[in-house]
Amino acid sequence: MQACSGSRKEALVLLNSFLPKAGKSYAKNRNFDLGSGQHKHVSQLSAFIKRRVITEEEVLRKVLSAHSLNAAGKFIDEIFWRTYFKGWLESRPHIWAQYCTDVQHLTHDLQTQSGLRDRWAAACLGETGIDCFDAWAKELAETGYLHNHARMWFASIWVYTLQLPWQLGADFFLRHLLDGDAASNTLSWRWVVGLHSVGKTYLARAENIQRFTNGRFAPKGLAQVAPPLNDTAHTTRPKTIDPPNRYLDGHKTGFLLHSEDLNIAHLTHHSDCIASAVYRPIDTDTMLVSNPKLLEFNNATLDAAAKHWKPNLLNCSDVDTLEAILSWALENKLEQIVTPYAPVGSTSQMLEKMKSLLGNHGIQLTQVMRAYDIVSWPYATKGFFKFREKIPKILTSLSMI
Ligand SMILES: Cc1cc2nc3c(=O)[nH]c(=O)nc-3n(C[C@H](O)[C@H](O)[C@H](O)COP(=O)(O)OP(=O)(O)OC[C@H]3O[C@@H](n4cnc5c(N)ncnc54)[C@H](O)[C@@H]3O)c2cc1C
Structure with missing residues (x-):
């Protein structure tokens, strides 16, 4: 198992042990599975970064304290691939909605x-x-x-050799990956x-698999062509990322913790919180059953975060x-629920519904966005390589370089 206790301590140990390898070594060896x-x-940090047990910003700061921007350039690019995908999907939520409908x-x-x-079961x-x-x-x-290269080969074989719909492959990943993430x-x-990248596809080739698995595999009979597929989602103009509601000072406030962002250091200065709750959905991401290990890991990260932030989570219950x-909001006579911003995905869909439900009772939902997201996401308008040009600007505006 890649990660066990799901705690911040475990994530920091993993990060510290990987740190010496985040420079030239990563650039040279990262493609070998x-x-x-x-x-x-x-690094195998993805399950923690996905839940923000440790944040992209923390990882970048640590890496830049040990390596120059140039030496750790490849690793930094990969962290920003995640940021780019998050920002890109944020302004195109219909892509996620269409994927859910297709599944x-x-x-x-x-x-x-x-x-x-x-064929799917096999x-x-x-x-x-x-x-x-x-x-x-x-x-x-x-x-x-799974290693990134294996994910690429797997997805390509799933679609082009096994002739299965990509959406069922994405769903299979989401029900098993501990880092399963709507955007990435x-x-x-x-x-x-x-x-x-419209029209550009990825074909898994036997020689490439053989080389980057150090000869562990030499597959035969893989598809030789990878034609682009037709999209089920229509093209619409990207929407601007709406600034969330402002925090209402002096109102009876409840704090809601959810697994899209388990690091609440940026929220702990709000002093009006009188109650808190941890959101533990049963299994909402997909219609088919998820790997029990994923559910176990989800609960472990929520438990570990609730323990870590206990002094800030007054009068805490599970919802x-x-x-x-x-019911929790009404019982505690709340006027506002404050929660970390949830990017496009199942938690954000739930929060969207909750916003109107709470609105009927005069309760405001306040989602707090991080400076890192506010600064980076608006640049995710086109392809990654356009976004990549902005990395020095993003790092400078967050005082990281
Ligand atoms: C078909 C497919 C599905 C994927 N599904 C997911 C997913 O559900 N969740 C997910 O976090 N990543 C996903 N990835 C991206 C990538 O494979 C993983 O982030 C990476 O393998 C995680 O391992 P690591 O932490 O050891 O990465 P490292 O190489 O150590 O990279 C450090 C961090 O950078 C980010 N990162 C690295 N590569 C990418 C990438 N290509 N795209 C986006 N972020 C990246 C991750 O947060 C990762 O933890 C997918 C890639 C493919 C090809």
Whole structure:
């Protein structure tokens, strides 16, 4: 298992031990997938960064304290790939909504089309006969992690060799990856099939797999072409990222902790909080069942965060549904609920519904955005390489360089 206790302490230990490798070593070795339990060239921090147990900003500051911007350039780029995807999806929430609709329809197809169901089940169970693919499917189910290169190969084989819909592959990842993330996952799968960098696709090649797995695999029979797919989402103008409601001083406030951002240091100065709650959805991300290890890890990170921030979480209870949040707010006679901003994904969909439900009772929902997101996301308008040009500007405006 990549990560166990889900605590901030564990994340910091992982970061500190990776730090010496974040410079030239990462640039040279990061593309090698050495196999389950051997991912020593990469940080394996993603499950923590996804939940902001440690934030992108903290990781960048640490890395820049140990390496120059030039030496750690590759690693810094990768952190910013995440930031870029988050910002890109934030101004195009319909891409996520369309993906969710597609998965719903395809889940229905799985129940009615036995041919599709059999091929999908063989892929998910790692029983396709393609040795590398089967090993990655098993590694994912067992550990909740895959190396980035394996994710690219896996996605390409899923679509172009096994001829399965990309949305079911993205859903399989989201139900198993401990770092499963609406933006990074959906947009990476779209990138593989030519829907992100429009027309540019990713073809998994046997020689490339052999080279970057140090000869562990030499697959035969992989697809030789990767034509771009048609999009199910329509093209609309990107929306501007709305500034959230302002915090209401002097109002009876409740604090809601959720797993999109478990580091609440930037919120602890608000002194009007009289109650707090931890949001623990049962399993809302997808229609099919998630890996129990993912649910276990989610709960572990929530437990660890609730423990870490205990002095700031007064009168704390657990809530698992919209209705439970409303009851908690009414019982405590709250006038405002303050919570970290949730980017596009299932938590943000829940908060959107909650906002209008609470509004009917005169309660304001205040989502607090981080300076890092406010500064970076607006630059995610086109491709990553345009965004990348802004990295020095972003780092300067956050006083990181
Ligand atoms: C098909 C596919 C699906 C993916 N799904 C997810 C997902 O659901 N969640 C997720 O966090 N990443 C996803 N990625 C991106 C990437 O594979 C993982 O972030 C990375 O492998 C995590 O391992 P690490 O922490 O050891 O990364 P490192 O190489 O150590 O990188 C450090 C951090 O940078 C970020 N990062 C690195 N590479 C990328 C990338 N290509 N895109 C976005 N962020 C990146 C992550 O936060 C990562 O923890 C996906 C990639 C592909 C090709």
